[in-house]
Amino acid sequence: MIARPTGLIRARVRLGTVVAVALIGTLVVAVPADALGGTRSDGCGSFAVAKAWVHTAAQRREATLGLLVSTLQARQDPWSLNAGQITALQNASSAISALDAQVQNTCYPTRAALRADATQLFTNYRVYWLRVPQTHAVEAADRLAEARSRLGTVATKLAAHVGGNVDAQTELSAMNQALAAADAELGTVPTPADAVASVVTLVPAADMTADVATMETARADLIAARGALVQARTDGLAVVGDLGA
Amino acid sequence: MGRSRTSLVAGALAVVTAVTLVAGCSHSSGHPASSPTSHRPTAPASVTSRSKTAVSSTVANPSSAANRADLAALTQQLDAAGSSLGAADTALAQTDPNQTKNSEGSVP
Numbered sequence: 001m002i003a004r005p006t007g008l009i010r011a012r013v014r015l016g017t018v019v020a021v022a023l024i025g026t027l028v029v030a031v032p033a034d035a036l037g038g039t040r041s042d043g044c045g046s047f048a049v050a051k052a053w054v055h056t057a058a059q060r061r062e063a064t065l066g067l068l069v070s071t072l073q074a075r076q077d078p079w080s081l082n083a084g085q086i087t088a089l090q091n092a093s094s095a096i097s098a099l100d101a102q103v104q105n106t107c108y109p110t111r112a113a114l115r116a117d118a119t120q121l122f123t124n125y126r127v128y129w130l131r132v133p134q135t136h137a138v139e140a141a142d143r144l145a146e147a148r149s150r151l152g153t154v155a156t157k158l159a160a161h162v163g164g165n166v167d168a169q170t171e172l173s174a175m176n177q178a179l180a181a182a183d184a185e186l187g188t189v190p191t192p193a194d195a196v197a198s199v200v201t202l203v204p205a206a207d208m209t210a211d212v213a214t215m216e217t218a219r220a221d222l223i224a225a226r227g228a229l230v231q232a233r234t235d236g237l238a239v240v241g242d243l244g245a
Numbered sequence: 246m247g248r249s250r251t252s253l254v255a256g257a258l259a260v261v262t263a264v265t266l267v268a269g270c271s272h273s274s275g276h277p278a279s280s281p282t283s284h285r286p287t288a289p290a291s292v293t294s295r296s297k298t299a300v301s302s303t304v305a306n307p308s309s310a311a312n313r314a315d316l317a318a319l320t321q322q323l324d325a326a327g328s329s330l331g332a333a334d335t336a337l338a339q340t341d342p343n344q345t346k347n348s349e350g351s352v353p
Binding site: 057115121126129130140147150153158215230 | 312315316319320322323325326327329330332333334336337339340341342345346347348350351352353
């Protein structure tokens with residue numbers, strides 16, 4: 001049996017401990033605090049990844065809102081609904097931009113604090129849950145009014161052509177009935193039907209149940225109006241065919 | 246005298262012409278010459294009601310070039326209305342909040 005010198009063993013253990021501590025210390029210093037979301041010397045959590053994510057989400061919303069604005073700006077606004085909606089969209093975009101800047105520049109001591117601000121991006125603006133369908137409903141009403149106007153003009157002019165042609169008279173009567181059905185759902189320019197008008201009054205809500213119900217009602221009316229106008233156009237083509245064009 | 250003979254000859258020619266026209270009409274249509282509709286074409290029983298209407302309306306309201314131009318313009322207006330309806334369809338496809346909300350996402 002060989003006795004090992006205990007002094008040598010102790011020395012090796014000490015050396016190992018020192019090396020291990022040195023390695024861990026090197027790693028901690030080498031990894032950026034941003035990636036870890038840790039706390040900097042000034043007490044702020046950097047949260048670079050989370051902040052970048054918020055920035056991307058904000059920019060995406062601003063781009064969507066910009067497209068919605070340009071869509072309505074290109075329209076004729078027969079119901080006088082577009083201007084108010086455009087203002088609401090622009091205000092939302094400005095507020096989102098400000099929130100993004102706030103998130104990027106704020107010293108958040110904890111992830112929870114950052115999360116509280118970032119959540120506003122989703123709950124305060126409802127860009128996709130409210131603004132997108134709401135704006136497209138306004139656009140659809142605008143487009144349908146345009147179709148209604150054209151079909152009404154055609155119906156009026158066809159009345160001067162049908163003469164004693166019984167079939168053409170019947171088709172024209174059906175066309176006018178379809179136009180009246182469309183008016184009942186859509187309204188008569190410049191006064192939109194209640195359901196259509198109520199869409200633009202909607203604002204983002206924590207509980208979106210009522211907003212969704214209003215949008216669904218308006219959507220159903222717009223789809224019905226669209227169906228009636230398609231029928232009116234079909235009847236109008238039949239009248240033209242009856243007259244031998 | 247010469248004038249009387251000329252008048253008689255002209256009168257006789259007019260009578261002969263009228264008789265010839267009436268006789269020709271009766272032969273071609275088989276209707277009595279006195280019928281006001283004797284020269285209206287009758288659509289074959291096999292054609293659709295729309296075709297019948299088109300034929301009869303053409304006769305009832307003879308299509309002038311102006312009428313045809315009007316109807317062509319109205320057809321263009323109907324086409325334009327169709328374009329508006331197509332654009333409305335595209336907009337309507339994005340009005341379902343239950344679908345669009347999926348793009349909202351949430352805080353991770």
